[in-house]
Amino acid sequence: MGLLTNHPIALAPAMGHNFFFAYTICIGMGISWQIALGANFISGILFALLCLFPFARCFVDMVPLSIKNAIAVGIGLLIALVGLQWGGVVIAKQGTMIGLGELNKSYTLLTLIGIITTSILLAFRIRGALLIGIILNAVLGVFMGLIKYQGVVSLPPSIIPTFLKMQPYGAWKENLLMIIFVFFFLDIFDTVGTLIGIGQQAGFIKGGKLTKARRSLFSDALGTIFGTAMGTSTVTSYIESTAGIVAGARTGLAAVVCGICFLLSIFFYPLIKMIGGGVTIGNDVFHPVIAPALILVGSFMLKNVKLIDWEDPTEAIPAFLTLIIMPLTFSITEGISFGFISYFLLKLFSGKVKELNPLISIFTVLFILRYLFVFSRF
DSSP: OOHHHHOOOEEETTTTHHHHHIIIIIIITTTOHHHHHHHHHHHHHHHHHHSSSGGHHHHTSSSSHHHHHHHEEEEEEHHHHHHHTTTTEEEEEETEEEEEEESSSHHHHHHHHHHHHHHHHHHHTOTHHHHHHHHHHHHHHHHHHHHHOSSSSOOOOOOOTTTTTHHHHHHHTTHHHHHHHHHHHHHHHHHHHHHHHHHHHHHEEEEEEEHHHHHHHHHHHHHHHHHHTTTTTTTEEEEEEEHHHHHTTOSSHHHHHHHHHHHHHHHGGGHHHHHHHEEEEEEEEEETHHHHHHHHHHHGGGGGGGGTTTTOHHHHHHHHHHHHHHHHHHHHHHHHHHHHHHHHHHHHHHHOGOOOHHHHHHHHHHHHHHHHOOOOTT
């Protein structure tokens, strides 16, 4: 991503996609993980081939401006909610689904202290405030007994059990065309949503269009292809890239350095686990060291809410559904789905059909078909 686009966007296995991979495809449908990887590999190839054509950037440009801004806000809310949950500030509760956590717990206190400390650093406009905040929180966590020394370096585990074990021919032979399509569909729209959200934050969207969109999509497609070869499900652009952008990253150097650090981190797994591995309390795992950074990054992405036309219901309602569905379903794709479907229906029945472009209409139908396919499996 850094070399092809010069954008500071990191890529990693997509959380949510791996759930769909494991529980819906492998467990729910009884398909082996090797064949499922093969289907995912084919979807990556199709994605890459699509990016060779100029119209690929239409996947980003076609999104209405109101939904573009809503995507950025929704991603911010999603990141913040993850941080609040990881920090123990918000927990699952019966009846209301979520509620306030126990603020007297040590891990929750560490999260709150981290929010305050990092916020002060940001208020003084200290460069690297988020990273400094994480380090200070880690040190404090050691003194509070939440973080225990587990070593510094170790040899990485062998990749032989999963390396090149995908079976694309098996996926084709089993006639898994719909599954390939769903993988392809999820990858495209998770990527589009992330690129729009990050692009809005970084200033890469000019005149409503994302710069170097086709190269960004192609980089993402390559991630999935090589990811499946290594043995993981869909690899996609990551919303946490916003943390680097908030710290000042504006070029691909940030993505390259991030990739190198990820590679090196394989050998520093005990140290990484000590800082980011979390605190296990019963059946729950909390991450009070890094949670404050996520919460604050989420706050930075809410500024785009003022750019949404709240006076026009045909723009405001789809935008609202987009930004609220993302955090509540923990899925960028679901937010875009609800936004597209509602946008299409409202424009259609309010007599504003001319404001619909063909791609929105096509993908609205595809989103509906996807829901019919996924929920028919349960």
